[in-house]
Amino acid sequence: MPQEFKRQYKEILEQYTLRQTEHNLYEGQNFSKQLIQKNISPEEVISIHKASLEEIIPDLPEDVSHSFDLLIEVMIRYGLALKEHQTLIKKQENIKMEMELAANVQQTLLKTKVPEMSGLDIGMISVPVKEMNGDYAHFLSDETSVGIAVADVIGKGIPAALCMSMIKYGMDSLSGAKTDPIIVLDVVNRIVEKSVSDSMFISMFYGRYETTESMFTYASAGHEPPLFYSAKNNEFTELQAKGLLLGVIPNVKYEQHSIVLEKGDFIVIMTDGVTECRSKEGFIEQKKVMEIIESVKEESAQSMVEYVFHKLEELQDFEQRDDFTLVIFKKM
Structure with missing residues (x-):
């Protein structure tokens, strides 16, 4: 993840931990759009979240910090499965479009x-x-x-x-x-x-x-x-x-x-x-x-x-x- 994204995310997270307002959540939602556009994976997001949280809270308990390592591993597999699922959905959509086109051609041909x-x-x-x-x-x-x-x-x-x-x-x-x-x-x-x-x-x-x-x-x-x-x-x-x-x-x-x-x-x-x-x-x-x-x-x-x-x-x-x-x- 680019350093600029890391900096932005740390600022959003820090503001949220201090205030926890609707505006903070809104900023997080807008930031997620940038992550999607840059094709940043879920495990990368969790990794930067962990690093930012450790900087914001220096005395963060080790067991909490380690829990993010597990979540990163989970998200790696989840991200791969999600991409595969999205690819299959896209293929199905293409097949459906082709079938609809073929059906229209058939109706015209056999009318x-x-x-x-x-x-x-x-x-x-x-x-x-x-x-x-x-x-x-x-x-x-x-x-x-x-x-x-x-x-x-x-x-x-x-x-x-x-x-x-x-x-x-x-x-x-x-x-x-x-x-x-x-x-x-x-x-x-x-x-x-x-x-x-x-x-x-x-x-x-x-x-x-x-x-x-x-x-x-x-x-x-x-x-x-x-x-x-x-x-x-x-x-x-x-x-x-x-x-x-x-x-x-x-x-x-x-x-x-x-x-x-x-x-x-x-x-x-x-x-x-x-x-x-x-x-x-x-x-x-x-x-x-x-x-x-x-x-x-x-x-x-x-x-x-x-x-x-x-x-x-x-x-x-x-x-x-x-x-x-x-x-x-x-x-x-």
Whole structure:
């Protein structure tokens, strides 16, 4: 510590031992700012405090003087730990800033517009559990067709976001909404297989709705089976379609099926953030999810998806544990 600092500190300490006023304490607080600016360590401050006190009080008891030696040793370790802690906090702040930036880039890159289609009501909600979304939903549309891709990366953070960019690239390479679902999955699978690490697993569902025939054609790459609600029969059924996860092998044969929608029918496409919600009692059963959806079947598709999200959020005590994506196609 520079001699000037030692002199200043001794004067402040001496005045405080004589008067012990608020003004003396204020001077000490101001002096501490200078110590911080000069990056003077805690043990150095204690050392100068000890030397100053011994000059101010010549007959200072030896045991009191020795106690400062112990405090100096304690502060050496404390100072090192404090610096390490501050460094880690700074790194965390930098990582957080980078994640926020990456999340903004991801939102811009993967942004999709819900199309307006005659005779079809569409609702969509996608809520990430953290900054980066491991779910992906994307629409393709033309005058008479609308396609919907819903994908889920088994993983989180930057790697998941990079996987999503590969899927987006695959979707952008398609000719349009009339492409058969099995062709869509085949194209995306080949891109993912070449570009994504073997440690990443991606499920994906693709469906295409034709307004002229009210027909929904679909295929799946290991994704959660959507739910089909028949207004006539007042019941749900799963839309099953076999298919391997994306990126495992380059050549995969996917199944393609079709179903005709009648007025009031709707299809619920989701990720496992919907089907694997957990309350304190355990997993929320699919039957409960169906009941929640059915309770708002007369509402608009967008109102339905938002209600389902908030209801499941409530059942989980507002502790979302996974990315949540839900899309509803409703025949008007």
